[in-house]
Amino acid sequence: MPDFDVYQLPEDHETIRAAVREVCDARVAPNAAEADESGEFPKASYDALRSSDFHAPHIPVEYGGAGADALATAIVIEEVARACASSSLIPAVNKLGTMPLILAGSESLKQRYLTPVASGEAMFSYCLSEPEAGSDAVSMTTRAVRDGDYWVLNGVKRWITNAGVSEYYTVFAVTDPAARSRGISAFVVEKSDEGVSFGAPEKKLGIKGSPTREVYFDNVRIPLDRMIGDEGTGFATAMKTLDHTRVTIAAQAVGIAQGALDFAKGYVKERKQFGKAVADFQGIQFMLADMGMKLEAARQLTYVAAGKSERGDADLTYFGAAAKCFASDAAMEITTDAVQLLGGYGYTRDYPVERMMRDAKITQIYEGTNQVQRVVMARQMLKD
Template sequence: MSDTSPAQDWFRTTDDHEELRAAVRDLVADKVTPYAAEVDDSASYPQAAHDALVSSDFHAPHVPEAYDGVGADALATCIVIEEVARGCASSSLIPAVNKLGSLPVMLGGSEDLKQRYLPRLVAGEGFSYGLSERDAGSDTASMRTRATADGEDYVLSGQKSWITNAGVSEFYTVLAVTDPEAPRGKGISAFVVEKSDEGFTFGEKERKLGIKGSPTRELLFDNVRIPADRMIGEPGTGLQLALRTLDHTRVTIGAQAVGIAQGALDFALGYVQERQQFGKHISDFQGIQFMLADMAMKLEAARQMVYVAAAKSERNDADLPFFGAAAKCLASDTAMEITVDAVQLLGGYGYTQDFPVERMMRDAKITQIYEGTNQVQRLVMARQLLAGKHNAR
């Protein structure tokens, strides 16, 4: 089989991808990893990482060149997120959430909206995503936030919960009910909300187990007046757009999980080759070697799943919903397992904040929860199977 066959395009990164990886890895080693422990300890936004990512065009690499972006493909964007997550999971949410927040505009927005907001995102103004509510997490169709038409505007009232980088981002894609009488899920529309909009405020920062450097807050809407031209797509199409967005962006959470797991494996591998017990390095013990082998094997399986899903995202393949869910689910479950094993390999040291693996274990947990819990991912996959939309090869 030749090197240029379509099948190999699925599984081999290009020279450009690997050059990108090397560039991001160097930046992370210099500008991200050295601050990761302090960012976690102080629960402070990783501003040094933010500034470095913006100056290097890695904070929103997915934005097309037509809107002043670098036009990175889906796999390249995943590589950026993966490499940043190896050093600091909180920092990796900068490019990940910028894609999540702005992708609805890219997929369904008017040309005017794209021209209005995407260049500003490229210039460094963040974009977050407001879908979940207190009583509408996995059940997004039951949301209560309302957008009521009033002349040339919509008036937005309600709240959104668990919003990543809330208060830091300048722009927010927000889903709200515009037609309460419509069939379930059919009366929801999407809007761009600006941080400066009157009546739009934020709740207190959540006190979290992990990703402490990425602020998570509620979005609060007290009769926020939004011009009608900030609606993304047609009225009533918001939920379909939101779910279509998640098909693509779940792949980036898989990439984040792979990066966290790789960082934990890297550190554990170095540790066991230095730590001595019973007169020899603990890496010489077969039990330790078996753990390392299993960690690396599972990590590579997850990485390949993420990369294949990223290729499908780029092509917008019909079976992306299955692969996006599978990549996110497999990678996050794997990251949780690998980070727990990394803590085990370090023994008592692994349980202390003097070493980064306990932080990585805490950070890994959220990848099993956000952008759809892994139970929901399994529902998505099962429904695709039962509908005949994913066929065994």
């Protein structure tokens, strides 16, 4: 007989979900509307996550972290996103920024930089995209030139999540222009390094409580021991990182969609029209059924991808792309339907679903647009 327990989350993962939800309902959700309205980083939410060890759960225990596996980390991000999408970028981007170190960094780099992230003393961001190099990351122009015992960085990175708040940055730069993707290397840059500066916060549609800025490097001198991995391996590290962290974006999308569905269900059960609850109309029930079906399909695909991330399966590239693409498309549909279910009220800031709809949109764009995800999936499918 098959082991049907494989289709059920382990008890400890359900315990993690319950713990995160409790923290988020009490100390994160109350800050979500204000963070969206003000565009300010939700420090109170960060403090709540940090005090509960949910700010960077993926950091291994040997560096002072909680040592959460990829599935547990996805559940944490999902539950935070259910309450506040901006706040979910705290654990998500901490994973994105540190994953290159975990995959390719020296032991000394890991000890030096993962430990303060685990303790909550610092956050970590990821600098890959540039003004003229988004999906085509190989076209980056940020340069790193060797000068004795240092690398000297010059250039600009764009769309950097939590820029200015994070203390540390994984930065990808060209060290050998003739070698194309094999001429890109990765470095740890500190916010305090001379020559590092930040642009004004972007004025965005959603995730307004998570600052997005350009990061400028003006003759930034980086010691040799801050290179992540060997010279020329940066692009490969960047792509391996995204294989893992696209799962976290899928989890974020699932959480946003769950928050919108939860609120819409409560609303239609209370709202009365034509003498009965809106939820009693079959047309509304069909909408709810479709929303729930798409959400659960997205969640299951995300959890499968998380398992593959934890094991390092050979088909992670496909499943990471598929989970991110499907979950973010589903989140956009579900949040849009949630606004529709609330009618005119859904279109106002008095209710959270319009914020959730705006927040959901970015999940279809960052860490690779969904058009790029479909290219990635097709290429994986067509391999021998």
